[in-house]
Amino acid sequence: MGAQKKRAAAATAAARVSEDPDDLARQPLQAILLADSFTTKFRPITLERPKVLLPLVNVPMINYTLAWLEAAGVAEVFVFCCAHSKQVIDYLENSEWFSQPNFTVKTIESHNIISAGDALRLIYEQNVIHGDFVLISGDTVSNMLLTQALQEHKERKKKDNNAVMTMIIKKSKPSPITHQSRLGTDELFMAIDPNTKQLLYYEDKADHSKGTICLDKMLLAENPSISLHNDKQDCYIDICSPEVLSLFTDNFDYQHLRRHFVKGLLLDDIMGYKIFTHEIHSSYAARIDNYRSYDIVSKDIIQRWTYPYVPDVKFCGNRATKLERRGMYRASEIEQSRSAQVGSFTVIGCGTKIGSNSKISDSVIGEGCTIGSNVLIEGSYLWDNVIIEDGCELRHVIVCDGVIMKAGAVLKPGVVLSFKVVIGERFVVPAYSKVSLLQQPTVHDSDEELEYADNSSGTVEFSSIQGTADQSNGEMTSESSEAHKPKLGTGGVGYIWSICEGGQEEEWRHSVAPIPEDKLAELSEAMDDDQELVTQDRTALSTSGELISDSNASEGDDNEDSKDDSVYFEKEVEATFLRAVEENVKVDHVILEVNSLRLSYNMTSADCAGAVFYSMMKLAVKTPHSSASELQQNTANIITTWQKLLKSYLLEIDEEVCTIDLDSNYICIFSLLVN
């Protein structure tokens, strides 16, 4: 039914487009809104409701994005729905977005899509994008003006056809201790050309064990000046040229917008596509990627950084709320006991009742909630129709629609209660737990998870979950409540999800709760140790003077790759050589083989000579011998037999001496063995 409606809507929209063909010529700005983040970070909530419909300060997230797109001058938005697409489409149909003048919202639905890359490929096939478009996900809050960025993009594109994308970035320095930004995303390293603003390097998901960033030497040869940034945040708002879609189609293995697409373009020097950045300074843009960013963005909204998208301005479907002193927003029809204290930066939704002596601060309370007396709520997010009985304590938690907390229950920081969970009397939910009526899906889609790291939400899983979700609303509640009573106290309903992969260790990073002090202290100590290691490595090196520049072997963890390479190379050469000795292979053939090894490992012929010499020595040592003189004889024999091989890599006497020098350490080993 929803699909039919959608089709009808699409038809009318299409009719509208065909009505004035001039629009096509002027290329009205289009946008692709991905109403699925293809991640699992908001589980268990997203098992029942798509992320874009989760309330952010009592308004579904997608409304912030759509309102901004409309204000930014976008004429047509394609909302790509995947997980829970029916819910998204139903919501949009019942909202006012389908009836805006000058702003068309169309939905594209698909169920067998597992990544942003697939989504863009599908959109490309539909052939609906005709010009530059804004690529955004439905969980982005922004109030920036697109005009300047768009104009820059168009001008660049005019000059250089390869400038296919402009990324919006914003200054935000990640904490040096936790290595994550205030939005809870991983620290990001970018290299940008300060003059052209071209993006030259992008590294998120940084490998913490690697202490250095490696810039290709070609990069510096081409750009005499580069700015390396650790203080920028990717807003995940991209202005793209239509080529981007075809690029996704050409490279069918691109899945993730950043990890595959951006990195793919940066590494690919054949096509020469370029990505540029546009930094915003005074306006706001942030994407809600995890619980922490949910918390931070909510606070930013309450503190009006996102103006005009704030609770007391009606931008879409939100009820009128009144801004009072100290950042308190209160909707109408609130029943509040006289003795209840509502602190600063708190939003209270319509029809909520607050009992006596309850204290609420820095929190968002949804509509129709009932809060008993002597309740403490601090830094928490209560959605609609939540019932909190007397004497509960909630600190830094998210509580979804229809949750019931029986008297005296306590939620420790970082807890997430999904829809309709019931917490038993005086039950204490441990920190960072996630509680849902649905059982934790078994990790049967693990291969997919592995393939795209944590950004896939498998289709298999979705279908199964949707199935269970529908049933569960009716039956499972009663069933599970019986089966799992002890888990959530007397009268409790729901499952506490066990924390899989990553473990509790990482939970604090992305939770709504602020990072505990002791964790910070621990981390900063760890950082000291890291630092120490790095310097130790470096100093150990530097004392050896000139060795630094010449030998790969001693360069410590910095040069692990090349070190590995040379080790592998030596092993291969040795194996080749030994085989040659055993099977009496012709010298010329061995030379050929070693040469191919040299090319594949990108080594110099001196390296070859070194490796060959080393293998000869090793062979000599291995050959059974009784005395040192015999060994010497062996060695001499081997060297004379394989003279030609060695000579083919040593063109001059100088080099010969050089190799011997290089291999002096081998000789040391050799002499040791002899003794």
Add this chain to the structure above:
Amino acid sequence: MDFQVVVLAGGTSKKLVPLVSKEVPKALLPVANRPVLSYVLEQLELSNIKDLIVVVEGADTALRVGGWISAAYVDRLHVEVATVPEDVGTAGALRAIAHHLTAKDVLVVSGDLVSDVPPGAVTAAHRRHDAVVTAMICSVPVSGLSEAGSSGAKDKTKKPGRYNIIGMDPTKQFLLHIATGAELEKDTRIRKSILRAVGQMDIRADLMDAHMYAFNRSVLQEVLDQKDKFQSLKQDVLPYLVRSQLKSEILINGAPQGQQAKENGNDKVSYRILANASTPSFHELYALGPNGSAPVRRTHKCCVYIASNSKYCVRLNSIQAFMDINRDVIGEANHLSGYNFSAQNNIIHPSAELGSKTTVGPHCMLGEGSQMGDKCSVKRSVIGRHCRIGSNVKVVNSVVMNHVTIGDGCSIQGSVICSNAQLQERVALKDCQVGQGYVVSAGCEYKGESLARKEK
């Protein structure tokens, strides 16, 4: 000013053979008929620095350099000439003269620097942040005129000159990363820890280390003592200080640092004012404990002073650079030469004699007592003292030192002719270097060769 100045005048650089020899060490190579060392000394004199130590490699060289300095700068500068053994490197040279150093800070200048950047600016930048080291960096010189077409220039145009990769903070005051020599050929590796502390790092490949450093003396000596393998300031000491700046080792061990810490406490206010530090630098922020408590980490600051593009700053460390500097000093950067230019934009010593129809173009210099025959033409060249040049001689883009004899009909392009050399008739040289006292026989033609006596 509590600064000591050390000028590293070096010895006879191998790179500059055949221009240098035992008689003419690198420091005394003529640039517009003045020893190159005089440019550094005069620049220091302008900054009112009159006490200096000139470090020279090898006793012979020391004798010559010392002799020249005492003759030229008597009464003007108080110069101490210290001799160190050859091939000890710049770090080794400082190690050898350590007992001479007493001041709080030491300014180390390379003797082959031809520059009009005031050393005072570097010392001021150093003091401003109470840095451990401050390095002067300048733009990479654009070497060789395109029309000159000399061999050196060709090599360099193939591979645009890259001397250093330098990482700085956005305010361009702190040095965060430096790569020299062989490291340039590899991929650049930037430490994340420092990037995290700073947030933004500007990496430049078009700047180079000009070899003028201000060091904190006690730190310098400590590093030199501890790391006895360090040979070069540029390649060992400076990179070491730069990479250990967030985890300072020097400040932990040395007793002087304890004092300094105390000083820091006392002079906190004045430092604040000096450092212009309404906002503390990233070093200080990094050093703070997790809750902004007392510093828990030891850091030190490495600063840079960037010479502005309008300033001239080139090191005489190759034959190409020698040519370039000679050309620039009488050309674009003629304020450095200290001579007064004629209306034709050239300098012809009053005692020089020119034959009829001989022209000396702009950006040329003709030294004292030189004689030129008829129908000669000199363009963009320096000709030294007491040269005898025959008729029909063409000298273009070249340097001719003192007491050179050039026969009739010679043509010299893009070449260097050292003192006492003799060119017989109709010699044609292009991009050549002719060593001291060498005789080029009549009618020879050379291109891109180095001609010198094989006595050494």
